[in-house]
Amino acid sequence: MNNKWLNRNLAGFSLTSFLSDFCHEMATSVLPQFMQTIGLSASSLGFIEGIADAASSFVKLFAGYIGDKTGNRKRWVVFGYSLTAVAIALFVFAFSLPLILIGRVIGWLGRGIRGPVRDAMLAESVDEEYRGKAFGLHRTLDTAGAIAGPLTAFAILTYLSTNTVIVHFINSFLPGSTGEDSIFRFIFILTLIPGILSVLSISLLVKEKYHPGNKEMQFSKTFKEIPSSFRFFLLSVGIFGMADFAPTLMLLRASTSLAGILGRFEAARYATFFYLLRNSIYAIVSYPIGALSNRFKRTRYLSAGYGIAVVAFLGFAIGVPSVKWFIFCFILSGIFIAWEDTIEGVAVRDYIGEERAGTAYGLLGVVNGVGDFFSSTIVGLLWMAVGARWGFLYAVFMGLAGTTLMFFTPSMKNNSGTM
Numbered sequence: 075m076n077n078k079w080l081n082r083n084l085a086g087f088s089l090t091s092f093l094s095d096f097c098h099e100m101a102t103s104v105l106p107q108f109m110q111t112i113g114l115s116a117s118s119l120g121f122i123e124g125i126a127d128a129a130s131s132f133v134k135l136f137a138g139y140i141g142d143k144t145g146n147r148k149r150w151v152v153f154g155y156s157l158t159a160v161a162i163a164l165f166v167f168a169f170s171l172p173l174i175l176i177g178r179v180i181g182w183l184g185r186g187i188r189g190p191v192r193d194a195m196l197a198e199s200v201d202e203e204y205r206g207k208a209f210g211l212h213r214t215l216d217t218a219g220a221i222a223g224p225l226t227a228f229a230i231l232t233y234l235s236t237n238t239v240i241v242h243f244i245n246s247f248l249p250g251s252t253g254e255d256s257i258f259r260f261i262f263i264l265t266l267i268p269g270i271l272s273v274l275s276i277s278l279l280v281k282e283k284y285h286p287g288n289k290e291m292q293f294s295k296t297f298k299e300i301p302s303s304f305r306f307f308l309l310s311v312g313i314f315g316m317a318d319f320a321p322t323l324m325l326l327r328a329s330t331s332l333a334g335i336l337g338r339f340e341a342a343r344y345a346t347f348f349y350l351l352r353n354s355i356y357a358i359v360s361y362p363i364g365a366l367s368n369r370f371k372r373t374r375y376l377s378a379g380y381g382i383a384v385v386a387f388l389g390f391a392i393g394v395p396s397v398k399w400f401i402f403c404f405i406l407s408g409i410f411i412a413w414e415d416t417i418e419g420v421a422v423r424d425y426i427g428e429e430r431a432g433t434a435y436g437l438l439g440v441v442n443g444v445g446d447f448f449s450s451t452i453v454g455l456l457w458m459a460v461g462a463r464w465g466f467l468y469a470v471f472m473g474l475a476g477t478t479l480m481f482f483t484p485s486m487k488n489n490s491g492t493m
Contacts, residue, residue, distance in 0.1 A: 131443015
């Protein structure tokens, strides 16, 4: 094992994630507004995000298990990034729900395939004592791409909003589009550039450590041998996950709340800015959150991040139609998602050894994906049935339950802290 944590693999994984998130988040930042322009509702958005998360979660389990069994993990990582790179471009041709659903599902399948296998490779690239720093730095650079993507989309929206000549030129290549939705379609086309570069990056920079695999590994037996402490951890993650709805619903909440005072297009621009702010906060705090994780009991430390999420959910439930209010909510959402993503990833290896790491990360993905499916679907349905506020209040209730359960979850390592 390499004693240096700032090594070529970490750099390669980080650059690849930067480019892939540039691609994915550039599209995500304008997707809710695009769906509004073609007449789709909040429940449609919640349904799409829920289905995509659910599909991704089960693929994560399969990919992690196959990676452990065969020992060849890199090919799955490359394949996953390739799917994400091309799937988003399908939105260019969407005029109704089906093609958006197909593109979103394929993109999330790519994320599902690569996620657990990549995390297993990343975890083995550094010594245990540096794992928190490595995951924190990776999440920081990963999220730098999630800043660059929405920032690029915001700049394009700002420039084209006053340049009718270029918009007319774009319309000539996109038959059937109006001036407003053609701008969004143009953004979807541009996502191909960072998406393809991400595939080249992972292919050329990351070297896979030899892993003989476990040809005798059996799917059912693997689950029976999972420690009970890890099962408890996954239960806590799952309960909180049923509150952790898709960020596109946050964007829709902000844009619909502000549309009455700013107008729809200006509200869409601000929503893109809010997403950029969220991702910027994510990038800034990921590394220190990961670096500090060794000082505390890991599960209690994670529960603190979950608690911040509950406050953010409450802010979206209240939904004051004010730019300052949503700035506050999106700052909190950036902090909690950085906390959640970084520390959940680090904590898995506290419970599970290297030989089953891919499967363990796959299980984490399944639990999170199923939770996300329920949360996004329920928030969207409650939004349409009784109002947006009740959907987000549901998230507050489930988030509190998950936070409390994680606080009492056994922590296997790094127990010297008092938190």
